Amino acid sequence: MNALGRSCCFWLSAPVLGALFLWAIQGLPAFGDYQGPYGDVLNAVGVGERHTTDIPTAINFDYRGFDTMGEEYILFASVAGVALLLRRAEQPPALRDTKASEGVRWVTPALLATTLVFGVYVVLHGAISPGGGFQGGVVLATALILVYFATGYRQFMGLAPAHRWEAIDALGAGSYAMIGLAMLCAGGKFLENLLPLGTAGKLLSAGTVPLISIAVGCEVMAGFVVLFVEFLKALHDVPEEQS
Amino acid sequence: MDALIPLPVTIPLLIAAALLAANPWLNRRVADSAGLVTSLAVAVICGLLCAASRQGLLVYWFGGWRPRAGIALGIDFAVDPFGAGLAGLAAVLMAAAFLFAWHYFDSIGTLFHCLMLVFLGAMCGFCLTGDLFNMFVFFELMGATAYALTGYKTEASALEGALNFAVINTVGAYLMLWGVALVYARTGALNLAQIDRGLQAHSLDGLVIVGFLLICLGFLIKGAIVPFHFWLADAHAVAPTPVCVLFSGVMVLLGVFGVFRVYWSAFGVLNAHAEQLGLVFVGLGTVTACTGAVMCFLQRHLKRLLAFSTISHMGIVLMGMGLLSIEGTAGAAIYGVSHGLIKGGLFLAAGLLLNTLGDVDETALRWRGRGMPMTGLLMTLGGLGLADCPPFGLSTGKALMERAADASWFSAVMLFASILTGGAVLRAAGRIFLGAGPADTQERAAPSERETRETEGVRGHAPWVMLSPGLILVALAVLIGLWPQAVETVGAAAGNFLDRKGYVAAVLNDGSRVSIQQAQSPRPLSSGEQARGFLSVVGACLLACAALFRHRVPRGVRKQLLAAMRPLLNGLESLHSGNICDYLAWLTCGAALLGALLAIALR
Amino acid sequence: MIQLPYWIAAWLLLMGLYGMVTSRNWLHMVICLTVVQSSTYMVLLSVGYRTDAGPPIFNEVPVGTPAVDPVVQTLCLTDIVVGATTTALLLAIAVQVFRQRGTLDPAALRPMRNSGPQQQQE
Numbered sequence: 003m004n005a006l007g008r009s010c011c012f013w014l015s016a017p018v019l020g021a022l023f024l025w026a027i028q029g030l031p032a033f034g035d036y037q038g039p040y041g042d043v044l045n046a047v048g049v050g051e052r053h054t055t056d057i058p059t060a061i062n063f064d065y066r067g068f069d070t071m072g073e074e075y076i077l078f079a080s081v082a083g084v085a086l087l088l089r090r091a092e093q094p095p096a097l098r099d100t101k102a103s104e105g106v107r108w109v110t111p112a113l114l115a116t117t118l119v120f121g122v123y124v125v126l127h128g129a130i131s132p133g134g135g136f137q138g139g140v141v142l143a144t145a146l147i148l149v150y151f152a153t154g155y156r157q158f159m160g161l162a163p164a165h166r167w168e169a170i171d172a173l174g175a176g177s178y179a180m181i182g183l184a185m186l187c188a189g190g191k192f193l194e195n196l197l198p199l200g201t202a203g204k205l206l207s208a209g210t211v212p213l214i215s216i217a218v219g220c221e222v223m224a225g226f227v228v229l230f231v232e233f234l235k236a237l238h239d240v241p242e243e244q245s
Numbered sequence: 246m247d248a249l250i251p252l253p254v255t256i257p258l259l260i261a262a263a264l265l266a267a268n269p270w271l272n273r274r275v276a277d278s279a280g281l282v283t284s285l286a287v288a289v290i291c292g293l294l295c296a297a298s299r300q301g302l303l304v305y306w307f308g309g310w311r312p313r314a315g316i317a318l319g320i321d322f323a324v325d326p327f328g329a330g331l332a333g334l335a336a337v338l339m340a341a342a343f344l345f346a347w348h349y350f351d352s353i354g355t356l357f358h359c360l361m362l363v364f365l366g367a368m369c370g371f372c373l374t375g376d377l378f379n380m381f382v383f384f385e386l387m388g389a390t391a392y393a394l395t396g397y398k399t400e401a402s403a404l405e406g407a408l409n410f411a412v413i414n415t416v417g418a419y420l421m422l423w424g425v426a427l428v429y430a431r432t433g434a435l436n437l438a439q440i441d442r443g444l445q446a447h448s449l450d451g452l453v454i455v456g457f458l459l460i461c462l463g464f465l466i467k468g469a470i471v472p473f474h475f476w477l478a479d480a481h482a483v484a485p486t487p488v489c490v491l492f493s494g495v496m497v498l499l500g501v502f503g504v505f506r507v508y509w510s511a512f513g514v515l516n517a518h519a520e521q522l523g524l525v526f527v528g529l530g531t532v533t534a535c536t537g538a539v540m541c542f543l544q545r546h547l548k549r550l551l552a553f554s555t556i557s558h559m560g561i562v563l564m565g566m567g568l569l570s571i572e573g574t575a576g577a578a579i580y581g582v583s584h585g586l587i588k589g590g591l592f593l594a595a596g597l598l599l600n601t602l603g604d605v606d607e608t609a610l611r612w613r614g615r616g617m618p619m620t621g622l623l624m625t626l627g628g629l630g631l632a633d634c635p636p637f638g639l640s641t642g643k644a645l646m647e648r649a650a651d652a653s654w655f656s657a658v659m660l661f662a663s664i665l666t667g668g669a670v671l672r673a674a675g676r677i678f679l680g681a682g683p684a685d686t687q688e689r690a691a692p693s694e695r696e697t698r699e700t701e702g703v704r705g706h707a708p709w710v711m712l713s714p715g716l717i718l719v720a721l722a723v724l725i726g727l728w729p730q731a732v733e734t735v736g737a738a739a740g741n742f743l744d745r746k747g748y749v750a751a752v753l754n755d756g757s758r759v760s761i762q763q764a765q766s767p768r769p770l771s772s773g774e775q776a777r778g779f780l781s782v783v784g785a786c787l788l789a790c791a792a793l794f795r796h797r798v799p800r801g802v803r804k805q806l807l808a809a810m811r812p813l814l815n816g817l818e819s820l821h822s823g824n825i826c827d828y829l830a831w832l833t834c835g836a837a838l839l840g841a842l843l844a845i846a847l848r
Numbered sequence: 849m850i851q852l853p854y855w856i857a858a859w860l861l862l863m864g865l866y867g868m869v870t871s872r873n874w875l876h877m878v879i880c881l882t883v884v885q886s887s888t889y890m891v892l893l894s895v896g897y898r899t900d901a902g903p904p905i906f907n908e909v910p911v912g913t914p915a916v917d918p919v920v921q922t923l924c925l926t927d928i929v930v931g932a933t934t935t936a937l938l939l940a941i942a943v944q945v946f947r948q949r950g951t952l953d954p955a956a957l958r959p960m961r962n963s964g965p966q967q968q969q970e
Binding site: 003007008011012014015016018019022023025026027028029030031037038039040041043044064065066067068069071072073075076078079080082083084085086087089165168169171172173175176179180182183186190191192193194195 | 248251255258259261262263264265266267268269305306307308309310313316318319320353356357359360363366367370376378379382383385386389390392393394396397399404407427429430431432433434435450451452453454455456458820822824826827830831833834836837838840841844
């Protein structure tokens with residue numbers, strides 16, 4: 003089909019789809035009028051049963067922890083996939099590295115320390131305040147990427163070879179499954195929260211939730227660093243667009 | 246037995262993580278063995294679950310979160326024979342793929358094994374779960390690994406195929422998520438059984454219909470139903486052989502399975518319109534079966550030919566399941582599983598040809614297969630199987646579906662599809678292994694490309710470790726066909742699959758096993774019904790001979806026939822342009838059309 | 849106006865699809881896919897919103913305070929991860945394709961039909 007044919011196809015079908023969506027939206031409850039029982043029940047029982055004050059994290063790592071394990075493995079599979087797809091048969095030529103400006107090199111260590119601490123804070127406080135493994139892991143990955151801005155390509159790559167970050171990624175993903183299996187072997191159900199629950203609002207609370215949070219944090223951090231490293235390696239010498 | 250339920254998902258995922266973590270230090274043999282042993286272990290566990298679930302649905306609540314007052318707090322696995330059986334099929338095909346890839350396949354460290362095992366875990370999770378959002382998560386996990394595995398060879402064609410595959414399936418996933426959001430807004434639930442209760446408490450309106458449409462769209466795209474099928478030919482033609490085995494054998498079947506899992510477990514509110522809904526599904530299946538069959542016959546790249554035949558057979562499975570009856574569903578299940586095994590064997594045969602002779606183009610391989618009798622046997626048996634020859638399981642499934650439909654046009658469509666697809670494979674086998682047919686062919690218009698070998702160190706002869714998995718898969722398909730209680734057992738399992746009340750009761754009470762009302766099992770096939778399979782085999786052989794020996798047909802007759810068919814065939818071929826924007830335009834069209842049909846049928 | 853967020857979500861979906869159907873560059877296509885994804889965020893979060901309710905975090909407010917639905921927030925979190933990973937995979941494939949074929953035009957990048965500018969392998 004040429005572009006005209008495609009446009010015709012689209013402009014004939016889009017109004018029909020739009021009408022279907024409008025028809026569906028008419029049946030939705032009004033915006034702001036959430037009715038369903040699931041969220042209300044969890045809001046009501048979450049603190050008391052799980053000793054955690056951050057209900058989304060409780061849902062993520064406890065009530066619907068199995069979903070989160072699948073989601074974590076999606077990240078794991080994508081990281082492995084990107085490593086697979088961006089592989090090269092031969093070594094790329096070494097390029098001259100541009101030096102970062104004075105300002106960047108002075109500010110980055112301070113930023114780096116703050117971001118690292120913040121990332122660790124977000125990961126550990128998942129059960130108490132907004133945050134958790136995913137969010138904290140991304141912050142930690144950002145902190146490591148700051149190193150690249152300050153030091154340049156070669157030193158950043160020397161920080162750790164890609165396969166070591168892949169190993170951390172794999173260990174994080176595997177730990178999640180191991181925690182679940184450990185609970186299974188301990189006589190409960192898979193991913194049942196059998197550890198002591200502690201007091202809500204304190205750092206050590208909610209049983210397995212902080213453990214899983216740390217595992218996910220490691221995995222997400224390592225995963226995003228691997229993605230960044232792979233893309234850096236691939237883009238380091240892409241030729242100018244020719245078409 | 247309960248403790249076994251999470252294992253088909255957990256074990257492959259755990260081993261995959263271990264393989265990646267130990268990537269720099271593991272040698273090839275360890276990785277190969279890990280993959281093979283894991284797949285076989287999962288196959289055994291799924292077999293046990295299948296047998297155990299025949300007495301009643303096995304419900305397993307993750308995290309120990311039992312439902313309270315009919316509200317499900319956590320995620321459950323609701324294992325029934327169909328789900329466990331499909332997961333078992335995935336594991337068996339994965340074991341065959343690992344055996345084929347043993348030692349010779351060009352593996353990049355342990356990345357191949359790691360991704361394949363995650364793929365297996367995702368497929369098992371999709372089959373066994375009873376939660377709608379969990380289905381979405383495993384759908385996406387299957388997708389992520391599949392996109393990476395399609396682009397494995399990092400040649401231009403492989404990457405382009407992977408791009409098309411990834412974009413179409415991701416759009417499908419987002420449409421499905423819209424559907425999940427709409428259904429959640431109405432019912433406040435993500436658990437399939439609870440959704441059913443929630444939907445039945447309200448009337449059927451646009452929200453439910455569009456929600457059902459969007460969820461089905463995601464699955465129909467995965468299941469490669471026309472007009473959402475364009476991505477499949479591109480992806481299967483370029484993916485490495487062990488991966489193709491899984492794509493064609495079980496991944497697309499999961500798409501069709503997903504539609505009916507959601508329908509039978511969660512959309513009881515549509516029951517009053519079952520007839521009209523069934524008509525829509527059967528219609529879609531018919532168009533898919535015919536289009537796939539015609540396109541299949543036009544191909545000369547073996548993997549692309551097999552990909553189109555998969556599309557055609559998925560259309561037939563959709564037709565069977567769209568009959569919305571126990572017999573139709575049982576027939577479609579037997580058909581789908583046997584097809585998966587045969588298609589796996591055929592892809593492995595194509596892989597053998599690629600790796601020993603260096604090509605998969607039928608015309609380029611003419612008579613070069615003469616030194617490979619076992620591969621020739623494998624391909625011929627596969628072709629006969631696709632043509633619904635009686636000892637193979639496909640003939641049992643087909644006969645059961647014909648009895649369920651009881652309509653001559655239904656049988657005619659299935660006959661047409663099996664003759665064309667079986668005939669295409671038999672034609673290819675005749676050309677490659679017997680050297681029949683002219684050197685210059687009509688199929689030269691079909692797209693093809695020189696493929697690179699996937700293995701190192703295999704030249705001239707096919708090693709047994711690469712040949713045996715294909716023969717084992719075909720043998721399994723024959724065993725299904727010869728199994729005397731096939732119809733009864735699968736019929737009973739289909740009864741469980743269709744039993745919505747039993748499903749909801751089993752999931753939402755305290756999770757204890759509830760024995761399902763045993764519906765009337767279909768009676769076994771008569772020999773007359775089975776003998777009809779020979780009709781399609783004869784037709785396929787005749788068609789293959791006609792294609793190979795067409796130069797014996799008088800010129801005038803040949804010219805007239807071709808002049809009549811050429812415009813249609815050219816048109817069809819040009820539709821499959823390879824351009825992703827075309828595919829997306831067709832997706833939008835198809836979505837609008839399907840939506841309009843459902844709105845009319847269900848109002 | 850009470851349904852406006854849902855209409856916006858539907859509009860985003862259709863607009864993203866339009867962008868994809870008429871795209872002439874794979875990077876543009878991937879961004880349009882992100883637009884389609886953001887429509888799912890909007891619809892999920894809008895479904896769970898409750899007027900005059902706070903976040904479902906109870907470390908400073910007592911249990912029982914009106915709060916929005918936490919479940920859709922976790923669904924959204926999963927959706928974000930899924931989207932990020934799919935985008936990463938698509939971009940990785942696009943980088944490799946560009947390296948091999950020298951173009952990102954969908955019309956030129958059609959599997960098994962060699963057309964468009966060819967890039968010499970390094």
